Amino acid sequence: MEAPSHVVFGLAGAVVADSLFHITGASLLGGSLTSDPRQFTDVVLLKAVFYGAVALGALTPDIDNARSTIGQRAGFVSKGIQKLAGHRTLFHSLLGLAMVGAIVWAAQYALGLVFYRLGYVPVAEKLGVGVAPGVVLASGVGVVFIAFLLGYFLHILADSLTYGGVPWLWPNHTRFGFPPNRNWRFHSGSRVEPFVVGGIVLVVVALIVFGKLTI
Numbered sequence: 001m002e003a004p005s006h007v008v009f010g011l012a013g014a015v016v017a018d019s020l021f022h023i024t025g026a027s028l029l030g031g032s033l034t035s036d037p038r039q040f041t042d043v044v045l046l047k048a049v050f051y052g053a054v055a056l057g058a059l060t061p062d063i064d065n066a067r068s069t070i071g072q073r074a075g076f077v078s079k080g081i082q083k084l085a086g087h088r089t090l091f092h093s094l095l096g097l098a099m100v101g102a103i104v105w106a107a108q109y110a111l112g113l114v115f116y117r118l119g120y121v122p123v124a125e126k127l128g129v130g131v132a133p134g135v136v137l138a139s140g141v142g143v144v145f146i147a148f149l150l151g152y153f154l155h156i157l158a159d160s161l162t163y164g165g166v167p168w169l170w171p172n173h174t175r176f177g178f179p180p181n182r183n184w185r186f187h188s189g190s191r192v193e194p195f196v197v198g199g200i201v202l203v204v205v206a207l208i209v210f211g212k213l214t215i
């Protein structure tokens with residue numbers, strides 16, 4: 001799937017996940033927040049960070065393809081990965097998800113510590129730095145971590161809808177996809193792709209309008 005499709009698919013999936021699991025807390029649509037401008041700003045900022053990290057996560061697996069949007073930015077790093085691992089291998093698997101997850105968790109925690117030292121404790125807490133009285137620096141999960149991994153997971157899921165499928169269980173090379181019969185799937189980057197992604201967006205928007213999902 002192409003980069004814009006991945007971002008849109010990821011954001012649509014993130015709306016569903018946030019509605020189900022309340023990852024970012026309060027909803028902007030309920031009207032309960034408008035009375036307190038300070039809280040409103042905090043929630044908007046948190047949601048911006050959440051959806052931004054989802055979008056970034058949704059682009060990251062294609063770092064194994066030097067010609068992709070993120071691959072072109074990453075330059076030689078991406079070329080190296082493509083040469084060593086190959087496109088749609090490690091980075092499009094559960095193992096890759098776990099590996100990248102560990103890196104992102106560590107990066108988020110380091111960033112959280114910086115904010116903590118600078119005195120921005122609420123921000124540090126959102127980044128996974130647990131601040132108990134007397135004891136500092138337990139490690140929580142953090143919104144950026146959840147959002148990034150969610151985006152990453154939704155990328156692999158979206159690629160599973162394409163003809164090529166995805167080796168979820170790499171280093172086992174068997175590729176999985178949905179529908180299981182690959183002839184029912186569309187080709188990555190084909191003219192069908194925007195219609196599939198657009199259809200999913202329409203469903204999500206309709207569910208928001210009818211109050212079944214929220215942002």
Ligand SMILES: [Zn+2]
Nearest residue numbers: 001061062159
């Ligand atoms: Zn991909």
